[in-house]
Amino acid sequence: MDFRRHVRDHLLPLTIAREPEIVDELAQHLQDLYDEAIASGTPHDDAVARALAALPDERAQLSHDLETASRSLPALIVDRWQRADLDTPSRSAKFTMLTDLKHHCHHAGARCRRQHADFHGHRRDPAAQRRHHGYRHAHERLQRQHRWDGALLHRLVSRLRGPARCSDL
Amino acid sequence: MAAHTELKRGSADLMILAVLEERQRHGYEIARLIDDRSGGVLRFHVGSLYPMLYRMERRGWIDGRWLEKAGQRRRRYYKLSPAGRKVLLEQRASWHELLSALQRVARIDPIG
Numbered sequence: 439m440d441f442r443r444h445v446r447d448h449l450l451p452l453t454i455a456r457e458p459e460i461v462d463e464l465a466q467h468l469q470d471l472y473d474e475a476i477a478s479g480t481p482h483d484d485a486v487a488r489a490l491a492a493l494p495d496e497r498a499q500l501s502h503d504l505e506t507a508s509r510s511l512p513a514l515i516v517d518r519w520q521r522a523d524l525d526t527p528s529r530s531a532k533f534t535m536l537t538d539l540k541h542h543c544h545h546a547g548a549r550c551r552r553q554h555a556d557f558h559g560h561r562r563d564p565a566a567q568r569r570h571h572g573y574r575h576a577h578e579r580l581q582r583q584h585r586w587d588g589a590l591l592h593r594l595v596s597r598l599r600g601p602a603r604c605s606d607l
Numbered sequence: 608m609a610a611h612t613e614l615k616r617g618s619a620d621l622m623i624l625a626v627l628e629e630r631q632r633h634g635y636e637i638a639r640l641i642d643d644r645s646g647g648v649l650r651f652h653v654g655s656l657y658p659m660l661y662r663m664e665r666r667g668w669i670d671g672r673w674l675e676k677a678g679q680r681r682r683r684y685y686k687l688s689p690a691g692r693k694v695l696l697e698q699r700a701s702w703h704e705l706l707s708a709l710q711r712v713a714r715i716d717p718i719g
Contacts, residue, residue: 459673460657463634463683467653470635494654507658510665 439472441465441489448493450501454508468492615649619659620668621702622649624687624695627669631686634660660685668694 442465452460468489475485494500615622626632626640637660638651651659663669668691675681687695710717 459683460661462681464653464657466633466680466682467635467638467657469680492653494652496654500654503654503658504661507661508665510662 439469439486441468441472444468444490445493448497448500449504450498452501452505454505456508460504460508464493618702619651619655620663621695621698623659623663624668624691624698627685627687627691628695631684633682633684637685663691667691 442461445461445464445468449461451457454460471492472485472489475488476482480488622641623637626637626644632640634656638656642650660669660671664671664685667688669685670688671683671685673681674684709715
């Protein structure tokens, strides 16, 4: 007894490559039911009817379920999505966070450079010259800060441009 | 029986993983074993069993392959993967906790 034709007739055409395998497997299941019925003394026609009764009435539903199950996502992706939804900010949120940080660093660097330029401007002012001694300490402090901000900015931008960008964003 | 249907749906993964724990089995054998072990209370039909097996296979919990044994027809056998074994242990623990709590709350007599 070959149930493949029955299964194929019962299913709507599946648009997945493994359709022949699925038909074979379901037909095998019906064959087992048939063999079991025959072994218990059931006449052939009744055994066939019992086997075919295992196929659900909702043909479209069965075909749909088989297709979607065969196309369902691997666990790795599903888990990653679920974790991402539950535990971490979304991709766009992460992107916004890093973009904000980058802008913040740019603004900090620009502010530092402006302060530095202002100081040199004051040095050219005769009135400011008189306070040169006081400004000298401020100048040195600003230079240190500028170097530090510049190095920090450089590190951050390198991180954003480097491999970390791919994994972090 | 509607309650059975809902409970079965929620515990289907666990049942399938559990019957594959000992050795690899084909679809009909899985359904038969669940039917026998549950005393006919829990039954899987073609329409629910195979989509579930394919989904679990896609998730990497079970591995399916066609085997042709001597004197038998070619069949697709499923075996538990390492990831599936881990899921089985997690689900067992989770169900154990849930059933113990339910037993205490709903005053269900302990079985056996």
